[in-house]
Amino acid sequence: MSFDFFLAWRFLKEAKTQTLLTLLAITIGVGVQIFLASLITGLQFSLLDATVGSSSHINITSELAIPTSILNSSQPTDDLISSQVSYIKRDRDLSNWQPIIEELSNYSEISAISPLVNGSSFLQKGTVNRPIQIKGIDPPSADKIYKYRDNIILGTSSISGNDILLGRELSEDLNLTIGDSIQITTPQGSQAIFSINGIFDLGVKGLNTTWVLMDISRAQNLLQKKGDISVIEIQISDVFSSETIAKDLRTKWPELKIETWQSSNKQLLSGLKSQSSSSLVIQFFVQLAVLLGISSVLAISVVQKSKLIGILKAMGLKNYRVGRIFLLQGLLLGLLGSITGCLVGYGLIRTFLYATSISGAEISFVITTTPLSYLSSITVATLASILAAFLPARRASSFNPIEVIRNG
Amino acid sequence: MDKYMVQLHNIIKFYGDSVKNQVLFDVTLDILPGTFVSLIGPSGSGKSTLLNILGTLDQSSGGDLIIDGLSMISLSENELADFRNRAMGFIFQFHYLFPDFTAMENVLLPYRISHSGFPDQRILERAKYLLTKVGLENKLDARINNLSGGQQQRVAIARALINQPKLILADEPTGNLDTKSSDQIIQLLREINKEQGSTFIVVTHDRSIAARSDRIIELVDGRINNDFSPQELGQAKTWEGLGSYSCRD
Ligand SMILES: Nc1ncnc2c1ncn2[C@@H]1O[C@H](COP(=O)(O)OP(=O)(O)OP(=O)(O)O)[C@@H](O)[C@H]1O
Ligand SMILES: [Mg+2]
Numbered sequence: 001m002s003f004d005f006f007l008a009w010r011f012l013k014e015a016k017t018q019t020l021l022t023l024l025a026i027t028i029g030v031g032v033q034i035f036l037a038s039l040i041t042g043l044q045f046s047l048l049d050a051t052v053g054s055s056s057h058i059n060i061t062s063e064l065a066i067p068t069s070i071l072n073s074s075q076p077t078d079d080l081i082s083s084q085v086s087y088i089k090r091d092r093d094l095s096n097w098q099p100i101i102e103e104l105s106n107y108s109e110i111s112a113i114s115p116l117v118n119g120s121s122f123l124q125k126g127t128v129n130r131p132i133q134i135k136g137i138d139p140p141s142a143d144k145i146y147k148y149r150d151n152i153i154l155g156t157s158s159i160s161g162n163d164i165l166l167g168r169e170l171s172e173d174l175n176l177t178i179g180d181s182i183q184i185t186t187p188q189g190s191q192a193i194f195s196i197n198g199i200f201d202l203g204v205k206g207l208n209t210t211w212v213l214m215d216i217s218r219a220q221n222l223l224q225k226k227g228d229i230s231v232i233e234i235q236i237s238d239v240f241s242s243e244t245i246a247k248d249l250r251t252k253w254p255e256l257k258i259e260t261w262q263s264s265n266k267q268l269l270s271g272l273k274s275q276s277s278s279s280l281v282i283q284f285f286v287q288l289a290v291l292l293g294i295s296s297v298l299a300i301s302v303v304q305k306s307k308l309i310g311i312l313k314a315m316g317l318k319n320y321r322v323g324r325i326f327l328l329q330g331l332l333l334g335l336l337g338s339i340t341g342c343l344v345g346y347g348l349i350r351t352f353l354y355a356t357s358i359s360g361a362e363i364s365f366v367i368t369t370t371p372l373s374y375l376s377s378i379t380v381a382t383l384a385s386i387l388a389a390f391l392p393a394r395r396a397s398s399f400n401p402i403e404v405i406r407n408g
Numbered sequence: 409m410d411k412y413m414v415q416l417h418n419i420i421k422f423y424g425d426s427v428k429n430q431v432l433f434d435v436t437l438d439i440l441p442g443t444f445v446s447l448i449g450p451s452g453s454g455k456s457t458l459l460n461i462l463g464t465l466d467q468s469s470g471g472d473l474i475i476d477g478l479s480m481i482s483l484s485e486n487e488l489a490d491f492r493n494r495a496m497g498f499i500f501q502f503h504y505l506f507p508d509f510t511a512m513e514n515v516l517l518p519y520r521i522s523h524s525g526f527p528d529q530r531i532l533e534r535a536k537y538l539l540t541k542v543g544l545e546n547k548l549d550a551r552i553n554n555l556s557g558g559q560q561q562r563v564a565i566a567r568a569l570i571n572q573p574k575l576i577l578a579d580e581p582t583g584n585l586d587t588k589s590s591d592q593i594i595q596l597l598r599e600i601n602k603e604q605g606s607t608f609i610v611v612t613h614d615r616s617i618a619a620r621s622d623r624i625i626e627l628v629d630g631r632i633n634n635d636f637s638p639q640e641l642g643q644a645k646t647w648e649g650l651g652s653y654s655c656r657d
Contacts, residue, residue, distance in 0.1 A: 003520045014508045311504040315518045316493025318486050402465045
């Protein structure tokens with residue numbers, strides 16, 4: 001083996017220009033591939049984080065099925081009814097929710113469980129009226145999902161009794177500040193006076209203009225829900241395992257409605273998917289061009305070295321070892337080229353970050369690269385280079401020494 | 409069995425698939441160990457073809473080839489490669505050296521093919537000895553490109569000897585050299601033959617090589633036309649006769 005390696009190395013070393021150009025091609029290919037991949041990954045990660053980072057991944061609600069029509073059959077059987085009756089589905093409150101929460105806390109994949117009372121209402125300040133969303137929360141659990149405590153820009157985050165929190169845009173719109181009293185009126189007609197204890201900025205305008213956070217029991221009281229809640233919100237550690245967990249939960253509670261973040265973000269997901277696949281296509285073709293380069297350079301080298309290959313075989317070098325010498329050249333080219341490619345890729349990322357920072361453009365995402373991603377690039381490029389060397393290697397191993405020697 | 413170094417039994421050789429062109433006709437031959445054999449004959453008579461079959465680089469179309477008691481016909485391609493590496497040395501008209509390697513590196517190649525790792529002191533000494541033997545003690549680390557034609561051929565000879573082969577096959581080893589260089593080469597080959605007792609089969613058009621061998625075999629149109637010992641025939645007669653055996657000066 002070591003002699004084959006020695007020869008592979010010498011062949012590469014002797015064809016200096018060819019070797020350097022090939023290495024350059026692999027370096028550029030792998031560098032571009034790494035840069036592109038980390039750019040796309042960083043972008044997608046931040047998009048995803050913005051979408052689901054501070055919101056629920058799985059919602060558990062209850063729904064009520066109301067039959068809308070029943071067939072006028074003379075003798076409707078149960079079968080007939082179930083197949084011919086259509087239902088309207090309405091969200092319904094969860095009444096016996098504490099056991100569900102207890103059960104959920106056994107899941108290690110679940111990182112936050114938050115019971116929530118939801119309801120539309122109106123907020124009045126003097127004669128001005130604004131539609132709002134009441135969020136009755138259990139502060140410690142809800143904070144794990146909304147992270148509102150870190151985003152209080154005025155006042156404190158405490159909500160007890162009639163103390164409430166509202167968003168920056170709403171407060172600016174109505175010129176409200178902490179200590180002010182406002183009135184909330186529900187669609188059912190009940191009213192109450194609340195006092196503003198803090199103002200939050202969750203970074204999303206829609207939430208800042210409509211959300212009003214209050215204690216869960218105060219919200220139940222205001223919205224006349226007795227002990228019921230509207231929804232259990234769940235966050236999980238790996239957002240993409242939501243469907244698996246949801247499936248599990250559905251078999252456990254078939255009567256409940258369990259939805260994942262994916263079902264409400266279909267468009268985003270398909271966008272991400274097509275972005276990923278077009279980036280993969282680009283990466284694939286960059287790599288393919290590089291591999292064709294390696295293959296043709298080695299094919300030329302086989303021809304150039306045909307006499308030496310012939311004499312080596314005459315001196316007793318076996319065919320498979322001749323092939324191996326060319327596979328090893330592919331391996332060496334791939335390995336060295338992809339290692340320098342990683343350095344170039346890293347350099348491109350740094351340069352990109354630097355360039356955007358001095359141009360003043362604020363990039364809203366982080367580019368993350370892990371040692372593992374470099375390692376996998378190196379592995380893929382090296383394996384592919386060995387593959388690219390396969391045809392030249394086969395050609396070299398099938399050389400007949402006598403042809404070479406006879407033709408001088 | 410082991411009495412002979414090489415035994416050929418009715419070796420025949422065809423070229424071509426559709427139109428068969430027979431190049432060797434029932435060549436039968438025994439060669440004793442340590443013999444220095446010259447293979448002569450007109451151009452196209454089949455000398456190279458026969459030598460390549462002997463070297464297991466080419467396959468005969470029929471007949472049996474036994475080298476050192478081993479039937480070559482029964483060996484697989486890989487076994488043949490091992491056998492060549494161990495027991496045979498090749499010298500061609502062109503040296504086929506690695507141009508970017510030094511003389512030492514070239515000489516070590518056949519050894520390194522069958523020994524992994526770096527060459528040990530013992531084999532390095534042997535390579536130096538052989539290069540000294542061929543008069544290149546000052547060129548050990550010279551690159552092949554910087555050597556003259558005669559020097560290159562001498563490196564090729566040292567390379568053929570590194571594994572101490574029992575059988576050395578040479579196809580017109582002096583064909584590319586001037587008279588002075590070829591004289592040196594012949595002297596060298598003969599010396600090695602005497603010193604190491606290895607068997608030499610040398611295809612040649614060179615009268616002076618042929619005249620100095622133990623045995624001359626003449627091939628004409630793929631058949632053995634003459635097989636004699638110059639010692640027995642006498643120097644003068646051999647020299648005179650060789651003129652007609654298609655040898656040039
Ligand atoms: N690969 C081949 N295909 C077809 N015919 C061949 C092939 N190799 C050799 N021949 C033919 O076989 C015959 C013998 O060739 P060979 O090379 O053995 O002759 P030679 O005695 O070595 O001649 P020279 O002295 O010119 O080297 C020639 O007629 C040649 O044309
Ligand atoms: Mg010939």
